Amino acid sequence: MTEVTFTINNLWILIATMMVFIMHLGFASLEAGLVQQKNTVNILFKNVIILCIGLLTYYVSGFNLMYPGAEYAGGIIGFSGFGLNLPDGAAGLSEYADRKYAYYTDFIFQAMFAATCASIVSGAVAERIKLMPFLVFVFLFVSICYPITGMWKWGGGWLNELGFVDFAGSALVHSVGGWGALAAIILLGARTGKYTEKGVRPIPGHNMPLATIGVFLLWFGWFGFNGGSVLSADPGAVALVFVTTCLGAASGALTTFMVSYWRFKSLDHSMVLNGILGGLVGITAGADSFTPGSAIIVGAIAGAIIPFSVVLFDKLKLDDPVGATSVHLVCGIWGTLAVGIFGSGNFLTQLLGVVVIGAFTFTFAFVVLYIIKKAVGLRVTEDMERRGLDITEHEMGAYQNIDRGNFAMAVAK
Amino acid sequence: MKKIEAIIRSSKFESVKSELSKTGANFFTFFEVKGYGKQLSEHVVYRGVEYDIGYIARMKIEIIVEDQNAKKVADTIRQASHTSEIGDGKIIITHVEEIISIRTGSINESAL
Numbered sequence: 001m002t003e004v005t006f007t008i009n010n011l012w013i014l015i016a017t018m019m020v021f022i023m024h025l026g027f028a029s030l031e032a033g034l035v036q037q038k039n040t041v042n043i044l045f046k047n048v049i050i051l052c053i054g055l056l057t058y059y060v061s062g063f064n065l066m067y068p069g070a071e072y073a074g075g076i077i078g079f080s081g082f083g084l085n086l087p088d089g090a091a092g093l094s095e096y097a098d099r100k101y102a103y104y105t106d107f108i109f110q111a112m113f114a115a116t117c118a119s120i121v122s123g124a125v126a127e128r129i130k131l132m133p134f135l136v137f138v139f140l141f142v143s144i145c146y147p148i149t150g151m152w153k154w155g156g157g158w159l160n161e162l163g164f165v166d167f168a169g170s171a172l173v174h175s176v177g178g179w180g181a182l183a184a185i186i187l188l189g190a191r192t193g194k195y196t197e198k199g200v201r202p203i204p205g206h207n208m209p210l211a212t213i214g215v216f217l218l219w220f221g222w223f224g225f226n227g228g229s230v231l232s233a234d235p236g237a238v239a240l241v242f243v244t245t246c247l248g249a250a251s252g253a254l255t256t257f258m259v260s261y262w263r264f265k266s267l268d269h270s271m272v273l274n275g276i277l278g279g280l281v282g283i284t285a286g287a288d289s290f291t292p293g294s295a296i297i298v299g300a301i302a303g304a305i306i307p308f309s310v311v312l313f314d315k316l317k318l319d320d321p322v323g324a325t326s327v328h329l330v331c332g333i334w335g336t337l338a339v340g341i342f343g344s345g346n347f348l349t350q351l352l353g354v355v356v357i358g359a360f361t362f363t364f365a366f367v368v369l370y371i372i373k374k375a376v377g378l379r380v381t382e383d384m385e386r387r388g389l390d391i392t393e394h395e396m397g398a399y400q401n402i403d404r405g406n407f408a409m410a411v412a413k
Numbered sequence: 414m415k416k417i418e419a420i421i422r423s424s425k426f427e428s429v430k431s432e433l434s435k436t437g438a439n440f441f442t443f444f445e446v447k448g449y450g451k452q453l454s455e456h457v458v459y460r461g462v463e464y465d466i467g468y469i470a471r472m473k474i475e476i477i478v479e480d481q482n483a484k485k486v487a488d489t490i491r492q493a494s495h496t497s498e499i500g501d502g503k504i505i506i507t508h509v510e511e512i513i514s515i516r517t518g519s520i521n522e523s524a525l
Contacts, residue, residue: 199462200462200464201464202459202460202462202464204459260461263461264458264461264463265458266457266458268458268459268460268461270459270460271460271461307461310460310461311461311462314460314461314462323460
């Protein structure tokens with residue numbers, strides 16, 4: 001019987017891992033849909049490379065920095081060596097975590113999460129950041145910054161000892177990505193022509209069907225992101241998490257829809273897509289401890305915040321083409337605090353967690369990006385921005401025949 | 414021969430096309446064009462910000478006719494595209510020096 005339970009638990013977390021993997025396609029599609037056509041290949045390229053950097057750095061050092069083991073319990077930082085080291089030899093493969101899942105399952109599930117926080121940054125900085133300096137930032141952000149704050153809670157560190165609650169990462173994943181995004185857009189500046197003397201000049205995304213596909217893929221993946229975070233296939237717990245996750249997303253979409261219609265008299269689809277994600281991010285910290293009713297309230301408040309937040313960032317001239325700061329930072333903070341109101345956490349502890357994770361992550365990202373900016377620069381030239389990063393960075397268009405027709409000629413060597 | 418260029422409302426394109434075919438002028442070139450003028454552009458909202466899309470969309474028709482038909486064709490276009498609102502467009506008539514048919518090599522009127 002225990003062998004069967006072990007197999008089912010392990011299998012569920014591996015299925016959840018695959019669903020989190022699909023979220024990266026979701027991010028890629030959403031971000032591609034919300035940028036201009038001329039920057040599509042660039043944003044897709046970033047999303048592909050970020051995932052690969054995230055997986056490899058998590059193998060090299062991230063996993064053991066985030067989960068250094070019991071001897072670092074209550075600590076601020078710990079490290080248990082490079083690579084994957086099976087605890088207690090070969091038997092440790094399955095004699096691990098009370099036989100709920102295998103060692104490698106733990107690694108691959110967590111590794112799939114790690115790159116998510118960098119994908120969040122890539123949307124906010126889209127259409128104007130230089131590719132190579134950005135990848136250097138991603139490498140440092142995913143391999144050092146994310147595992148350290150992750151260890152504070154999930155690795156058994158000091159926030160965990162204080163009773164801080166973050167079930168699947170409203171704070172540890174989403175707000176971390178959001179803080180990185182905020183630091184990046186402050187240092188990077190807005191896209192050329194976005195903020196004029198006469199006011200904001202929107203730069204609409206080029207493909208709403210692609211953005212919609214992306215959001216549905218993210219929603220789908222979120223069942224694995226939250227459902228897998230139960231860390232077993234416990235029937236009651238996984239079922240509750242599915243319900244709270246889904247209701248949070250749905251109520252988030254509806255309140256964004258209503259608030260943006262009330263405020264702007266428009267049925268802005270891109271805003272409603274952000275509302276779904278806001279609801280999902282909001283629900284993530286307490287998906288296992290909210291009742292379905294409070295899940296609806298938490299998602300609804302997250303969705304209601306989105307339109308105000310999007311407009312506020314524009315007022316501050318912080319240019320975020322995909323709304324990543326509103327969705328992941330603002331709703332991530334809200335979701336973390338909401339656990340102290342509706343869920344199992346203490347409000348002041350939740351607030352402390354939000355502040356310290358924010359302070360560390362923002363400082364780390366700001367300093368790293370500032371050094372990169374001073375050393376090699378972060379922005380592409382205005383001419384590259386005008387022509388688009390697809391042709392200037394990658395020498396190809398996303399829709400080759402639409403962009404330039406099919407007039408290609410061979411060039412003699 | 415005359416070249417008649419007409420910039421008309423996109424919504425009037427179908428009626429101009431069908432009226433022109435009744436006059437016998439049933440082949441022409443057309444383009445989707447963008448312009449800017451007295452009429453305000455469309456106002457839309459994206460992510461909480463109202464903005465002016467910055468252009469007015471119109472159709473442009475180019476048609477080459479024999480001299481004696483120019484007035485009739487121009488009148489037909491005007492009647493079919495007229496609304497009396499600002500932004501109805503313009504009809505421009507110019508003289509054409511020579512036309513050559515690529516397929517047959519015939520020139521001028523016989524090339525039409």
